Amino acid sequence: MTQGRRRALGAVPLLVTVVSLVAGCTDAPPPQLVEPGPTTSAPSTSTPAQPMPIEVVVGVDELEGGFNPHTLADLSPTSSALAGLMLPSVFRPGQDGALQLDTNLMESAEVVPDAEKFTVRYRIKRQASWSDGAPIAAEDFVYLWEQLRSQPGVADPAGYRLIDDVASRQGGKTVDVTFSKPFAGWQTLFNNLLPAHLLRAAPRGWGTVLDDGYPASGGPFAIRQIDLDRGEIILERNDRYWGPPAQSDRIVLRAIDEARQVEALRSGDSHLALFSADAGTVRSLRDLGDQVQMMTVPRPATMEMLLRQDSRALADVKVRQAVLAALDRPALIEAGTGGGPGEQLQAHAQVLAPSEHGYTPTEPAGALSKRPDPAQVERLLTEAGYQRTGGSWLRDGRPLNLVIAAPFEHEGYISIAEAAAQQLRAQGIQATVVTPTGDQLFGDMLATDPHSAEAGTSGTVDMAVAPRPAGGDPAATMASSYGCPGVDPDSEQPLPYNAAGFCDELLQPTIDAALSGRMSFQQASANVESVLWRDAIALPLYQQAQVLALSNEATGVQAGNGFAGPFSTAAQWLGTPAENDGY
Incomplete structure (x- = not known):
């Protein structure tokens, strides 16, 4: 550039000489000499190039359909990730895991002193709104309360069933929630609020209304495209997010298999990966050395095998105990985890998950053998009136034949169910695996009243592989998982049962006392769990967990506080320019 400029200026003296000679041959006055100015080009019609968007690419196991974080059917890494990015919550875990008010959404949330009934007043920030411009308001609280207290297959309904009324004040920005009795765990309620103005009149029911994503966002990101x-x-x-804007322009969730996860991190095609790596994949990640950082991220769910009392085949406690004696628990854990991080979080309690604060094993010593115990199986089934004939256990001429259900959408659940069926067959107990959709399993089949006409029929599920939610109020978790359902005060109809189909009227006062704070959770759970182990209601396996592998290309990524997970920090993620701007 500098040399070009010098050549242009050097031509000026020659131009002056030529012009003088021409002028001397004519009568016209010599032209006025103008000093050359900077060269200007013709106006350009092209627009300046726009900078490429900053993106973070996240490798994940799979992207399952169904994004409702409040249902057992949709309790998955995908729904947790999207909820953390898009759905507002009143409280979120702080650095120590304890719940803290989300001041991006809320002005305050506090118990009203001297109220006639236990009442909590929520004040929502005026500027808080959904991405379509509608305010986040009392109607969103009402909608969540109405659904979670009465719909079948929801993840944690007990606290919502204590609510008598949700009242709107000050244009919907103040919400008074009145409870039938004191609830010490009230701060765990109203997380992952949903846009009531869009969902209340949706043509599809609660179980499927969020199968295709969220129609509006109340967080730092919104869905641009879903291609399952x-x-x-x-x-x-x-x-439209009123809080601090996200650092990156977009986040891409990309489902790839485990081998490609490692290669994508190595090549830079992924900035980070969050997936259920098996033991071999973990070793491959470690081989990348300083190129990636690794950490284990526990998920808010414990995998368990439920044994339904309402089943005709399992109505006898001795038969349920025989089934547990026939199972190879470590092999079931291996089938579900593949030797990945969940294997290190084996569960030996009926309420709390292994990584939860206050967890201690409650499993009675020697209650369950680590490996199948054929002698115990034979003793228990014989006492229950069965005889071993031709390789099968028969009673009144009918074989012991169990139906094990696992949700169709989750491969890990199905692997556990198939392994259990194989183990039972090896002990002469016939077993069949069925794979209904999660909505069918948790919203219909397992929510049936055990005392209804439908219970105990040939179509009833005997056993099910299911998640037990974690991370909420412990007493509410116990009530949601094992408490009697009660009656809807408006319709006077029985509320849906828990997934285990368990209800013990003698234990219910203890569960209620823990829920209201009149009895400590530790004291109540000791009483409840001893009965659950004795009656063989559920076999805890392990807490779900994932590996977070982080490359050096992205900054601001953290594991997340409590069970919030890495996506709770996504607004601070800073990635790299995208290779293209297409979607």
């Missing part, structure tokens, strides 16, 4: 066939979800910054 391709295995990709693209999220972009929510420009």
Whole structure:
């Protein structure tokens, strides 16, 4: 550039000489000499190149359909990730895991002193709104309360069933929630609020209304595109978010298999990966050395095998105990985890998950053998009136034949169910695996009243592989998982049963006392869990967990406080320019 300029200026003296000679041959006055100015080009019609968007690419196991974080059917890493990015919550875990008020959403949330009934007043920030411009308001609280207290298959209904009324004040920005009795765990309620103005009149029911994503966002990101066939979800910054804007323009969730996860991190195609790596994949990640950082991220769910008392085949406690004696628990854990991080979080309690504060094993010593115990199986089934004939156990001429259900959407659940069926067959107990959709299993089949006409029929599920939610109020978790359902005060109809179909009227006062704070959770759970182990209601296996592998290309990524997970910090993630701007 500098040399070009010098050549242009050097031509000026020659131009002056030529012009003088021409002028001397004519009568016209010599032209006025103008000093050359900077060269200007013609106006350009092309627009300046726009900078490429900053994106973070996240490798995940799979992207399952169904995004309702409040249902057992949709309790998955995908729904947890999207909820953390898009759904507002009153309280979120702080650095120590304890719940703290989300001041991006809330002005305050506090118990009203001297109220006639236990009442909590919530004040929502005026500017808090959904991505379509509608305010986040009392109607969103009402909608969540109405659904979670009465719908079958929800993840943690007990606290919502204590609510008598949700009242709107000051244009919907103040919400008074009145409870029938004191509830010490009230801060765990109203997380992952949903846009009531869009969902209340939706043509599909609660179980499927969020199968295709969220119609609006109340967080730093919003859904741009969902392509489950391709295995990709693209999220972009929510420009209507009233809080601090996200650092990156978009986040791409990309489902790839475990081998490709490692290669994508090595090549830079993924900034981070969050997946259920098996033991071999963990070793491959470690081989990348300083190129990636690794950490284990526990998920808010414990895998367990439920044994239904309402089943005709399992109505006898001795038969349920025989089934447990026939199972190879370590092999079931291996089938579900593949030797990944969940294997290190084996569960030996009926309420709390291994990584939860206050967890201690409650499993009675020697109650369950680590490996199948054929002698115990034979003794218990014989006492229950069965005889071993031709390799099968028969009673009144009918074989002991169990139906084990696992949700169709979750491969790990199905692997556990198939392993259990094989182990039972090896002990002469016939077993069949069925794979209904999660909505069918948790919203219909397992929610049936055990005392209804439908219970105990040939179509009833005998056993089920299911998640037990974790991370909420412990007493509410115990009540949701094993408490009697009660009656809807409006319709006077029985509320849906828990997934275990368990209800013990003698234990219910203890569960209620823990829920209201009149009895400590530790004292109540000791009483409740001893009965659950004795009656062989559920076999805890392990807490779900994932590996977070982080490359050096992205900054601001953290594991997340409590069970919030890495996506709770996504607004601070800073990635790299995208290779293209197409979606």
